Amino acid sequence: SQTIHQWPATLVQPVGSPLSLECTVEGTSNPNLYWYRQAAGRGLQLLFYSVGIGQISSEVPQNLSASRPQDRQFILSSKKLLLSDSGFYLCAWSVPAGDQYFGPGTRLTVT
Amino acid sequence: GQNIDQPTEMTATEGAIVQINCTYQTSGFNGLFWYQQHAGEAPTFLSYNVLDGLEEKGRFSSFLSRSKGYSYLLLKELQMKDSASYLCAGLSYNTDKLIFGTGTRLQVFP
Secondary structure, eight states: OEEEEEOOOOEEEETTTEEEEEEESSSSOOOOEEEEOTTTTTTTEEEEEEEEEEEEEEEEOOOOEEEEEEEEEEEEESSSGGGGGGGGEEEEEOOSSOOOEOOOOOOEEEO | OOOOOOEEEEETTTTEEEEEEEEEEOOEEEEEEEEETTTTHHHHHHEEEEEEEEEEEEEEEEEEETTEEEEEEEEOOOOOOEEEEEEEEEETTTSOEEEEEEEEEEEEOO
């Protein structure tokens, strides 16, 4: 069966510090991978999605970036965090045109 | 546009039936998803409708009318554990991107 992992589960970082969130998927090959952010009391906002290694589409302009160095690994990064980057970050995977399944999420607080 | 609209909050009583509506304003969706999200947790998949009609899964059913841009999630025999946010999401046509509504927060009272 397929599983999706995210770490860390929670993170508190000062403004201006770098960020690296990791997501890995097991039990499937060549999945579509997604990064979402959910701000407090708001809906899910798609940040990045990837259909293959090195293929990243950015949905919103921001100070975040994503990379997919391996088939089942998706990394969300920032060089300098802003207060507005606080939120619940969710990684998801799907097969093409299939259901999306979410990881457990990372709660990021930027202070 | 690709707006997904759903009510912000709903309340219901344990044992009752509740219907959560979702409307969308685009012809560019190739299916409609429903997710459940408990506070502080990740969303979990509930249902996916790609054709018109009703899909039933135990206490939960989901309906889609593509011509009307309308879907609903029906929850029967409500339990306290059904208190959660319910997210409606459209699968963008020709891509694998989901466009989410802001979610409906359902509170079930005894």
